[in-house]
Amino acid sequence: MVQLVEHIDLNEVYKLLADTKAGGTCVFVGTVRNHTPQREDAEVTDLRFEAYDEMALAEMEKIRQQAIEKWGLHQAVIIHAIGKKEVGEPVVVVGVASSHRKEAFPACQFLIDELKKSVPIWKKEFFTDSSHWVSPTP
Template sequence: MCRPAAILDIQLVHQPVEIAAWSPFPPGGAECTFLGVTRPEQHEHHGELQALDYEAHESMAVDEMKRLADQAVHQWTLLAVRMHHALGRVPTGQASVVIQVVSGHRPESFEACRWLIDELKRQVPIWKRECWNTGTSWSEGTPLTTGQTGDER
Protein backbone atom coordinates (compact mmCIF):
# COMPACT_ATOMS: atom_id res chain seq x y z
CA MET A 1 0.00 0.00 0.00
CA CYS A 2 1.37 3.39 -0.98
CA ARG A 3 1.08 6.16 1.58
CA PRO A 4 0.40 9.72 0.44
CA ALA A 5 3.27 12.17 0.14
CA ALA A 6 4.01 14.15 3.28
CA ILE A 7 2.84 17.75 3.44
CA LEU A 8 5.74 20.21 3.73
CA ASP A 9 5.41 23.88 4.71
CA ILE A 10 8.90 25.41 4.70
CA GLN A 11 9.22 29.21 4.93
CA LEU A 12 11.40 32.12 5.89
CA VAL A 13 9.17 34.98 7.04
CA HIS A 14 10.15 38.64 7.34
CA GLN A 15 8.49 39.16 10.74
CA PRO A 16 8.13 37.24 14.00
CA VAL A 17 6.56 33.82 13.48
CA GLU A 18 2.77 33.82 13.94
CA ILE A 19 1.12 30.45 14.50
CA ALA A 20 -2.49 31.67 14.81
CA ALA A 21 -2.99 32.00 11.04
CA TRP A 22 -1.76 28.53 10.08
CA SER A 23 -4.01 26.17 8.25
CA PRO A 24 -4.22 22.92 10.20
CA PHE A 25 -2.55 19.74 9.07
CA PRO A 26 -4.67 16.61 8.67
CA PRO A 27 -4.71 14.59 11.90
CA GLY A 28 -2.18 11.81 12.12
CA GLY A 29 -2.25 10.49 15.66
CA ALA A 30 0.61 12.57 17.07
CA GLU A 31 1.61 16.19 16.57
CA CYS A 32 4.61 17.89 18.16
CA THR A 33 5.39 21.61 17.93
CA PHE A 34 8.54 23.45 19.02
CA LEU A 35 8.27 27.23 19.30
CA GLY A 36 11.50 29.19 19.80
CA VAL A 37 10.88 32.52 21.54
CA THR A 38 13.33 35.39 22.13
CA ARG A 39 13.89 35.28 25.88
CA PRO A 40 14.76 38.27 28.07
CA GLU A 41 18.44 38.36 28.98
CA GLN A 42 20.85 40.72 30.69
CA HIS A 43 24.36 41.58 29.41
CA GLU A 44 26.90 42.91 31.91
CA HIS A 45 28.04 45.68 29.53
CA HIS A 46 25.04 46.31 27.26
CA GLY A 47 22.01 45.95 29.57
CA GLU A 48 18.76 44.22 28.60
CA LEU A 49 18.21 42.29 25.40
CA GLN A 50 15.68 44.13 23.24
CA ALA A 51 15.49 41.86 20.20
CA LEU A 52 17.31 39.48 17.90
CA ASP A 53 17.99 40.43 14.27
CA TYR A 54 18.12 37.45 11.91
CA GLU A 55 19.84 37.34 8.52
CA ALA A 56 20.13 34.44 6.09
CA HIS A 57 21.37 33.34 2.74
CA GLU A 58 17.70 32.91 1.84
CA SER A 59 17.77 30.49 -1.09
CA MET A 60 20.37 28.27 0.58
CA ALA A 61 18.48 28.38 3.88
CA VAL A 62 15.18 27.31 2.30
CA ASP A 63 16.89 24.55 0.30
CA GLU A 64 18.59 23.21 3.43
CA MET A 65 15.36 23.39 5.45
CA LYS A 66 13.59 21.39 2.71
CA ARG A 67 16.41 18.84 2.66
CA LEU A 68 16.16 18.41 6.44
CA ALA A 69 12.36 18.08 6.27
CA ASP A 70 12.63 15.43 3.54
CA GLN A 71 15.20 13.52 5.57
CA ALA A 72 12.97 13.62 8.67
CA VAL A 73 9.91 12.49 6.67
CA HIS A 74 11.76 9.40 5.50
CA GLN A 75 13.58 8.64 8.75
CA TRP A 76 10.48 8.88 10.98
CA THR A 77 7.64 8.26 8.45
CA LEU A 78 6.13 11.70 9.05
CA LEU A 79 2.83 12.82 7.55
CA ALA A 80 3.59 16.56 7.67
CA VAL A 81 6.39 18.99 8.54
CA ARG A 82 6.19 22.74 9.05
CA MET A 83 9.40 24.76 9.51
CA HIS A 84 9.14 28.56 9.66
CA HIS A 85 12.01 30.85 10.66
CA ALA A 86 11.83 34.60 11.07
CA LEU A 87 14.18 37.04 9.37
CA GLY A 88 14.63 40.61 10.52
CA ARG A 89 13.91 41.86 14.03
CA VAL A 90 12.24 39.61 16.62
CA PRO A 91 11.60 41.41 19.95
CA THR A 92 11.82 39.59 23.28
CA GLY A 93 8.73 37.53 23.96
CA GLN A 94 8.04 36.86 20.27
CA ALA A 95 8.72 33.71 18.25
CA SER A 96 11.58 33.36 15.79
CA VAL A 97 11.24 29.70 14.80
CA VAL A 98 8.67 26.94 14.76
CA ILE A 99 8.98 23.26 13.97
CA GLN A 100 5.78 21.22 13.73
CA VAL A 101 5.59 17.55 12.80
CA VAL A 102 2.71 15.12 12.41
CA SER A 103 3.20 11.37 12.57
CA GLY A 104 1.25 8.25 13.36
CA HIS A 105 2.73 7.86 16.84
CA ARG A 106 4.17 10.07 19.58
CA PRO A 107 7.78 8.74 19.75
CA GLU A 108 8.40 9.57 16.08
CA SER A 109 6.82 12.98 16.50
CA PHE A 110 8.97 13.95 19.50
CA GLU A 111 12.20 12.56 18.03
CA ALA A 112 11.72 14.20 14.64
CA CYS A 113 10.82 17.59 16.12
CA ARG A 114 13.92 17.58 18.35
CA TRP A 115 16.17 16.46 15.50
CA LEU A 116 14.80 19.11 13.13
CA ILE A 117 15.40 22.07 15.47
CA ASP A 118 18.87 20.80 16.36
CA GLU A 119 19.82 20.33 12.70
CA LEU A 120 18.27 23.64 11.65
CA LYS A 121 20.47 25.44 14.19
CA ARG A 122 23.53 23.41 13.12
CA GLN A 123 23.21 23.45 9.33
CA VAL A 124 20.94 26.20 8.00
CA PRO A 125 22.73 29.48 7.04
CA ILE A 126 20.80 31.80 9.38
CA TRP A 127 22.67 34.24 11.64
CA LYS A 128 21.48 36.32 14.58
CA ARG A 129 22.65 39.59 16.05
CA GLU A 130 21.69 40.38 19.64
CA CYS A 131 20.30 43.91 20.11
CA TRP A 132 20.89 45.23 23.64
CA ASN A 133 20.02 48.56 25.29
CA THR A 134 23.46 49.98 24.47
CA GLY A 135 24.84 47.96 21.59
CA THR A 136 24.75 44.82 19.49
CA SER A 137 26.72 41.59 19.35
CA TRP A 138 26.72 38.63 16.99
CA SER A 139 25.62 35.39 18.58
CA GLU A 140 27.97 32.43 18.36
CA GLY A 141 26.39 29.74 16.25
CA THR A 142 25.96 26.06 16.96
CA PRO A 143 29.10 24.18 15.90
CA LEU A 144 28.74 22.37 12.59
CA THR A 145 29.23 18.64 12.94
CA THR A 146 29.64 16.10 10.19
CA GLY A 147 28.22 12.66 9.90
CA GLN A 148 25.69 12.96 12.72
CA THR A 149 22.25 11.53 12.14
CA GLY A 150 19.16 11.26 14.27
CA ASP A 151 20.11 7.64 15.03
CA GLU A 152 23.18 8.82 16.97
CA ARG A 153 21.17 10.68 19.61
Protein backbone atom coordinates (compact mmCIF):
# COMPACT_ATOMS: atom_id res chain seq x y z
CA MET A 1 0.00 0.00 0.00
CA VAL A 2 1.34 3.43 -0.96
CA GLN A 3 -0.63 6.62 -0.31
CA LEU A 4 -0.48 10.40 -0.34
CA VAL A 5 -2.85 11.74 2.30
CA GLU A 6 -3.88 14.96 4.03
CA HIS A 7 -3.56 13.41 7.47
CA ILE A 8 -1.70 10.32 8.66
CA ASP A 9 -3.60 8.00 10.99
CA LEU A 10 -1.06 5.72 12.70
CA ASN A 11 -3.73 3.28 13.86
CA GLU A 12 -4.67 2.70 10.22
CA VAL A 13 -1.04 1.88 9.43
CA TYR A 14 -0.97 -0.95 11.99
CA LYS A 15 -4.16 -2.35 10.46
CA LEU A 16 -2.61 -2.27 6.98
CA LEU A 17 0.46 -4.13 8.28
CA ALA A 18 -1.49 -6.86 10.09
CA ASP A 19 -0.58 -10.30 8.75
CA THR A 20 -0.88 -13.68 10.44
CA LYS A 21 2.43 -14.81 8.84
CA ALA A 22 4.34 -11.94 10.45
CA GLY A 23 6.31 -12.25 13.67
CA GLY A 24 7.72 -8.73 13.57
CA THR A 25 6.42 -5.32 12.59
CA CYS A 26 8.69 -2.29 12.29
CA VAL A 27 7.37 1.24 11.72
CA PHE A 28 9.22 4.53 11.21
CA VAL A 29 7.34 7.79 11.67
CA GLY A 30 8.81 11.11 10.50
CA THR A 31 7.43 14.18 12.27
CA VAL A 32 7.79 17.97 11.95
CA ARG A 33 10.48 19.25 14.31
CA ASN A 34 10.72 22.80 15.55
CA HIS A 35 14.33 23.45 14.56
CA THR A 36 16.62 23.08 11.54
CA PRO A 37 20.41 23.22 11.14
CA GLN A 38 20.06 25.95 8.49
CA ARG A 39 18.51 28.46 10.90
CA GLU A 40 19.84 28.18 14.45
CA ASP A 41 18.34 31.57 15.32
CA ALA A 42 14.73 30.81 14.37
CA GLU A 43 12.00 28.33 15.17
CA VAL A 44 10.15 26.35 12.53
CA THR A 45 6.43 27.12 12.68
CA ASP A 46 5.21 24.60 10.09
CA LEU A 47 6.10 22.74 6.90
CA ARG A 48 4.24 22.58 3.62
CA PHE A 49 4.59 19.56 1.37
CA GLU A 50 3.81 19.32 -2.30
CA ALA A 51 4.10 16.28 -4.55
CA TYR A 52 4.04 15.32 -8.19
CA ASP A 53 1.28 12.95 -7.16
CA GLU A 54 1.18 10.35 -9.92
CA MET A 55 4.95 10.00 -10.20
CA ALA A 56 5.42 10.06 -6.41
CA LEU A 57 3.00 7.14 -6.05
CA ALA A 58 4.75 5.25 -8.87
CA GLU A 59 8.19 5.77 -7.27
CA MET A 60 6.85 4.79 -3.85
CA GLU A 61 5.41 1.58 -5.27
CA LYS A 62 8.71 0.79 -7.00
CA ILE A 63 10.60 1.14 -3.71
CA ARG A 64 7.97 -0.91 -1.88
CA GLN A 65 8.26 -3.75 -4.39
CA GLN A 66 12.07 -3.71 -4.14
CA ALA A 67 11.86 -4.08 -0.34
CA ILE A 68 9.27 -6.85 -0.51
CA GLU A 69 11.46 -8.78 -2.91
CA LYS A 70 14.77 -8.19 -1.11
CA TRP A 71 13.60 -9.08 2.41
CA GLY A 72 10.66 -11.39 1.65
CA LEU A 73 8.23 -9.11 3.46
CA HIS A 74 4.61 -10.05 4.11
CA GLN A 75 3.41 -6.44 4.15
CA ALA A 76 4.95 -3.04 3.38
CA VAL A 77 3.39 0.40 3.60
CA ILE A 78 4.57 3.88 2.57
CA ILE A 79 2.34 6.84 3.36
CA HIS A 80 3.31 10.51 2.96
CA ALA A 81 1.31 13.56 3.96
CA ILE A 82 0.89 16.61 1.73
CA GLY A 83 -0.21 20.15 2.56
CA LYS A 84 0.49 22.17 5.71
CA LYS A 85 1.87 20.26 8.70
CA GLU A 86 2.40 21.69 12.19
CA VAL A 87 5.28 20.93 14.55
CA GLY A 88 4.80 17.47 16.07
CA GLU A 89 2.56 16.14 13.31
CA PRO A 90 3.50 12.94 11.42
CA VAL A 91 4.44 13.63 7.79
CA VAL A 92 5.65 10.24 6.64
CA VAL A 93 5.25 6.69 7.84
CA VAL A 94 6.88 3.56 6.46
CA GLY A 95 6.28 0.13 7.92
CA VAL A 96 6.95 -3.51 7.21
CA ALA A 97 5.76 -6.86 8.55
CA SER A 98 8.06 -9.87 8.21
CA SER A 99 8.45 -13.33 9.68
CA HIS A 100 11.37 -12.24 11.90
CA ARG A 101 12.71 -8.94 13.25
CA LYS A 102 16.05 -9.40 11.48
CA GLU A 103 14.50 -8.43 8.11
CA ALA A 104 12.12 -5.82 9.51
CA PHE A 105 14.66 -3.21 10.66
CA PRO A 106 16.80 -2.92 7.51
CA ALA A 107 13.73 -3.10 5.27
CA CYS A 108 12.10 -0.23 7.15
CA GLN A 109 15.27 1.87 6.92
CA PHE A 110 15.51 1.12 3.20
CA LEU A 111 11.97 2.39 2.60
CA ILE A 112 12.57 5.77 4.23
CA ASP A 113 16.10 6.22 2.83
CA GLU A 114 15.00 5.48 -0.74
CA LEU A 115 11.91 7.67 -0.39
CA LYS A 116 14.12 10.60 0.52
CA LYS A 117 16.35 9.99 -2.54
CA SER A 118 13.90 9.61 -5.39
CA VAL A 119 10.24 10.30 -4.59
CA PRO A 120 9.16 13.68 -6.07
CA ILE A 121 7.90 15.35 -2.90
CA TRP A 122 9.13 18.76 -1.69
CA LYS A 123 8.93 20.53 1.61
CA LYS A 124 9.03 24.21 2.38
CA GLU A 125 10.01 25.28 5.87
CA PHE A 126 8.21 28.24 7.42
CA PHE A 127 9.74 30.32 10.18
CA THR A 128 8.20 33.23 12.04
CA ASP A 129 9.98 35.64 9.65
CA SER A 130 10.60 33.75 6.37
CA SER A 131 10.30 30.53 4.39
CA HIS A 132 12.46 28.42 2.08
CA TRP A 133 12.45 25.20 0.07
CA VAL A 134 14.45 22.51 1.83
CA SER A 135 17.51 20.95 0.22
CA PRO A 136 17.90 17.21 0.58
CA THR A 137 19.64 15.86 3.67
CA PRO A 138 21.58 12.60 3.77
